[in-house]
Every structure is written in C-alpha cells, then in structure tokens.
Amino acid sequence: MQVKMNGKKHSGTGTFSSDGMRAEILNPFVHKLELDNTYDKIRTAIFTVILLPFRVIVICYLIVTAWFLACIGLYGLSEEDLRSKPMTGWRSKLRFYILSLMKLVVVAAGFHRVKVVGREHIAKGREAPVVVIAPHSSFFDAIAIVCLGAPSVVAKADTARLPFIGQLINYTQPVYVWRDDPNSRQNTIKEIIERATSKEDWPQVLIFPEGTCTNRSCLITFKPGGFYPGVPVQPVVIRYPNAKDTVTWTWEGPGALKLLWLTLTQVHSSCEIEFLPVYYPSEEEKKNPKLYARNVRDVMAHALGIPVLDYTYDDCRLIAKAKQLGIPSAAFIREITELRSQLKLDCTNLEMELINDEGLQSMTRWLDLKQFALRLRRGQVDAPLTRLYDIFLQKPIGMVHFPDYLLTAAFIILQNAPLSQFVYYAFKIFDPIGSGRLDMNTFEQVAARCFGHNPEDAHNVFRHIVGDEKGHLTYEQFIAYAQFKPEFSYLFAQETTQKTKVQ
Structure with missing residues (x-):
C-alpha cells in the first residue's frame, strides 16, 4: 500500500492503526528534506540573493503594520476583557484591515495559489461554532486561519509571547492552552463550551485537534476538547501540493528557519484548503466527545485519502x-x-x-x-x-x-x-x-x-x-x-x- 501525500506517493515503514489493520505510513513525526541535486542548490542560492531579501522586507513591513494596528485595537483591553466578551464597534471593524494585511503576507511569502474548495459547505452564522482543521503540519497552516477570516484559535499560551505575532494572535481573542497547568484541560474545555453555546457574536473557535505537527502521512489522535460542547463542527482539510515539501515542521526534521528559508526561495508555493460538509453530531456523539472526535477524524482522513493512527502529543x-x-x-x-x-x-x-x-x-x-x-x-x-x-x-x-x-x-x-x-x-x-x-x-x-x-x-x-x-x-x-x-x-x-x- 502507498500513501499519497503532497501530490507524491510514499512507501511506508509499516506501523499499525488502532483497529489492527495494516497502515503503511511514514513515521508521522519525521520529515526528510534535502537539496539533493545541483539544480536545486544553484536555484536556491540565486533566489537567496535575489528573491529572499525582497520578500523578507515586504513581509516584515506588512507584519509590523498589522501589529501596529493590533496594538491600537487592543489598547485599553485586559486579558479578562478579551476572554469575557467579543470585540465590537471600531475594534471589530479594525479586524478587516489587519486581515487584509495578513492576506498580503501570504502572497508575499510566495503562496500565490491558495485554492479554496467546497465553498458551498462553508457554515453560515452560528451553524458551526467550531472549526476543525487537519492535518496540522506547519506554522504555514496560519494561511488557513487568514483564509477563514481570523477565527478565535486554540493555541499554546507560549504563542502570546512571540514578537509581533503574539499581538496578532491576541486580536483573534484566542483560547490559550497552558500545557504545564494541571487544570488547563478543564479550563480550555469550559471556555470552548461557553463560546460555542453563547448567544453573543463570538468568532468561530478554530482548533487543530491533533495538537502537534505531523508530516501529513496520516491523521493522529484528535484531542476531544473541541468536541465537548456537542455542537456542529466545520471540518477543514489543508494540503500543500508542491513538488518539494518545504513547509512540514516535525519533531525530527528541518528547523523552522531552514523551512522558512527554503519556502521563501521558491518561485511560488501552493496551498489548498477544502471545506467539508458541516458535521452534525448524533446524540451518542454528544455524550461521548472521544467518539465524536474519532468519527470526525475518519471523515477528514477519507477526504484526504490517508490512514488514521492513534499517536498523541504525549x-x-x-x-x-x-x-x-x-x-x-x-x-x-x-x-x-x-x-x-x-x-x-x-x-x-x-x-x-x-x-x-x-x-x-x-x-x-x-x-x-x-x-x-x-x-x-x-x-x-x-x-x-x-x-x-x-x-x-x-x-x-x-x-x-x-x-x-x-x-x-x-x-x-x-x-x-x-x-x-x-x-x-x-x-x-x-x-x-x-x-x-x-x-x-x-x-x-x-x-x-x-x-x-x-x-x-x-x-x-x-x-x-x-x-x-x-x-x-x-x-x-x-x-x-x-x-x-x-x-x-x-x-x-x-x-x-x-x-x-x-x-
């Protein structure tokens, strides 16, 4: 059996899925990336001199401008304010301009081909309070956040301290996860439930249910935190159909700076985002979030044409x-x-x-x-x-x-x-x-x-x-x-x- 990933077929290493069925897949936490021929090395060297500086300058300018607007929008708001009620008035309207700048960042990074599939399935209003995105494989997955209109993300608390990017994430009014806090799981679930069932006009809550990055060879265990509210979810799958995979960021493989360098020295990169039909949970799934998470994962894996494997963040x-x-x-x-x-x-x-x-x-x-x-x-x-x-x-x-x-x-x-x-x-x-x-x-x-x-x-x-x-x-x-x-x-x-x- 072979698994299609990034438009290419990969032979597996022979790990197994939870149901005992053979799933020939790559280790999901390993990514190999090398410039393996002279042409790639010469081209990368040339674009490092010609293209990379231009892109870095433009991206930095756009991000700093967006950060400045975010600082204005967040001025006077405490962390408690951000978590207690959605932004309204001029602060809410400022989101449009910040989002427009971030869309330009995506283009400046070389992603001229962000293809959106399944627009007819995009949930309207409060039809699907939770957006589920998989597979999670890269910091470039932020492209999906931009394309979805900057919904509230569920993210590690450490991201709030990132220079410039932290304030932009704060503007989405995120649900932060404190992984070292023993009560983090309960607090995160509680906050997701409150937003998902609130009558106020909160943005959709976006989660990457895998909880960590993989190489997209399979879907690992979905954390059920985002499924506890028992509300309909909007499944969204993301693909990077590029000849050379310069975006995948895993535990074993190239570091963030190398990936950023190699991606920004590509003439162009492609990303495909597909909206699947809104998933409405059954009564059994509402009572069993783990079952709900597994069933949604199965639907998304089927759409991607890849197996599932019960690997976790642990x-x-x-x-x-x-x-x-x-x-x-x-x-x-x-x-x-x-x-x-x-x-x-x-x-x-x-x-x-x-x-x-x-x-x-x-x-x-x-x-x-x-x-x-x-x-x-x-x-x-x-x-x-x-x-x-x-x-x-x-x-x-x-x-x-x-x-x-x-x-x-x-x-x-x-x-x-x-x-x-x-x-x-x-x-x-x-x-x-x-x-x-x-x-x-x-x-x-x-x-x-x-x-x-x-x-x-x-x-x-x-x-x-x-x-x-x-x-x-x-x-x-x-x-x-x-x-x-x-x-x-x-x-x-x-x-x-x-x-x-x-x-």
Whole structure:
C-alpha cells in the first residue's frame, strides 16, 4: 500500500492503526528534506540573493503594520476583557484591515495559489461554532486561519509571547492552552463550551485537534476538547501540493528557519484548503466527545485519502525526551513501543531479564536478523520483528548493535521512573565484561546515549571522577558525583507530571 501525500506517493515503514489493520505510513513525526541535486542548490542560492531579501522586507513591513494596528485595537483591553466578551464597534471593524494585511503576507511569502474548495459547505452564522482543521503540519497552516477570516484559535499560551505575532494572535481573542497547568484541560474545555453555546457574536473557535505537527502521512489522535460542547463542527482539510515539501515542521526534521528559508526561495508555493460538509453530531456523539472526535477524524482522513493512527502529543513528548538524551532511534520510540506490543514483549520482562543476565556480556553484541529473532526468543521472523530490526540496523555494517536495542527498550519500560534508574541499567548494558566498571571509551557510549554528551564532555566527566583516563568508573561513583552537580539534577527528578490526556 502507498500513501499519497503532497501530490507524491510514499512507501511506508509499516506501523499499525488502532483497529489492527495494516497502515503503511511514514513515521508521522519525521520529515526528510534535502537539496539533493545541483539544480536545486544553484536555484536556491540565486533566489537567496535575489528573491529572499525582497520578500523578507515586504513581509516584515506588512507584519509590523498589522501589529501596529493590533496594538491600537487592543489598547485599553485586559486579558479578562478579551476572554469575557467579543470585540465590537471600531475594534471589530479594525479586524478587516489587519486581515487584509495578513492576506498580503501570504502572497508575499510566495503562496500565490491558495485554492479554496467546497465553498458551498462553508457554515453560515452560528451553524458551526467550531472549526476543525487537519492535518496540522506547519506554522504555514496560519494561511488557513487568514483564509477563514481570523477565527478565535486554540493555541499554546507560549504563542502570546512571540514578537509581533503574539499581538496578532491576541486580536483573534484566542483560547490559550497552558500545557504545564494541571487544570488547563478543564479550563480550555469550559471556555470552548461557553463560546460555542453563547448567544453573543463570538468568532468561530478554530482548533487543530491533533495538537502537534505531523508530516501529513496520516491523521493522529484528535484531542476531544473541541468536541465537548456537542455542537456542529466545520471540518477543514489543508494540503500543500508542491513538488518539494518545504513547509512540514516535525519533531525530527528541518528547523523552522531552514523551512522558512527554503519556502521563501521558491518561485511560488501552493496551498489548498477544502471545506467539508458541516458535521452534525448524533446524540451518542454528544455524550461521548472521544467518539465524536474519532468519527470526525475518519471523515477528514477519507477526504484526504490517508490512514488514521492513534499517536498523541504525549508520544511527541516521549520522542523529544529520548532525542534530547540521545537514545538510539529516538524518532521511532512510538513505533518501537507499538512493535514491542505486537510482539508481546510488553507482556513479558524479557529485555530486563536479558539486561540482568550475568551472561549478557559474553553474548554476541552485533546481530543479524536471525540472531536478533533468537535473542528475543521469536520462533519465526515476521513483519513486526523485521521492522523492529530495520529501525536499529546499522546499514554500513549490515547488523544491529543489540545493546542499543536493549537501552531503548529499557527507556520505554522505565519512562516514568527517575532517569538515575535508567542510567543504572545503561551501565549494565554497556559493561563489556560484567565487572561493574566502565573504561573511558565505554562510558563515552553511555554518556552519548543517556545524557546527550559529546565525546569531549564525556571525557571531562570521566576525568573529574576517576582522575585517570586509563581508570575505571562504577555506577556508584558516577551517582555520587552527579548528585552534587546541577547539570545532572534531572537524573534524580521523579516523573510527577501525569500524562496529558486531552486539551
């Protein structure tokens, strides 16, 4: 099976949807983008000199002008005023001029072809108080906000502090989500319900129900917060049918500045926004927001021609944590978790038994596929096992370094425990002879995978503790040292934050 994305077909990596049906899709949190031929490199270099400065100047001028108008419109209004009642009078009329400037920003950025499909489905008045947009894949999705007339957005509270853009978002009278606030979910839902059911002339509430950016290869879990009011919603799907995808911003891939640079150096970029028919919930869906969210997601996925997959924002947090530490194959943590479940490894304690096995050090550390299967006590090589092997495969060598797999499995199993406990098992996994001591080169491997240290940092820590590059370091020595170093304080912090459920 192949999945159509951005007008191109992509072969999948073999993750699975929640109903057990095979969904050949890319890891939704990974995006690869490189200038892979001489023509693209030369063209980008030329347009960086000729086109980019002009566009940046024009965009900055328009945004600053819009920001200035927003400051005027917001003058004298407190945060409580913005949340308690919709703007009226001259402040409301000023929205038209700000919106016109932002439409010019879209054009100046090279999006000359913003195609709007399904205008006949656009909800009128209070017919659909909530607008649901997916897939969410980029900061360029703000184009949809502009095209929809700047409805009230549900956004991270951090966006309010963005220079210039923060005031423009404030002018939409947004519903801010405080992800670190344990009461954020309830407060957000309450505010959405109040606006959606209010008799006042509030703008529509716009949500990106996925809650984080993906590569548009699938629709991940919809957070049901916007579906709690039980009111009709306007589903809107967004596409970027460009030959080169320079807009997708995921957890693993190009950064925001690189994407902005590559997009602004394209002659033109295309965006397509499609309004689907207003979705009217059944009585069962009104009582069950999660069911409502799943059914709307299914409708939108069908319109996009892509599968659904039950990935969440919490998966992103785990991926980010793994990536920060340097865990092997960090970007695939969610898929590894799912594959372990399919192989029933999560129902056993096999990996931890292997780590605690005193004979681990005498076992071969570099494995081919058959050896990998035997090590995990699999009688046959099936598709999930092959995919798990491929994730850890060191292509230049053509084999898997088994300690890397064990370390990642331990990270997943111990994800809610203090990191110091995880480090204890890392010492055991990489101990070459089972002596309980690591030399400097072996500690370098542990430090790279558990602390994100480069070789120089790892060597400095080793020398501070041992005093001799030719000495050996035990786990107890390292912990005794780390307890008094602020840079290692995170190792001893208990995971107290409960998993974010729905916002």
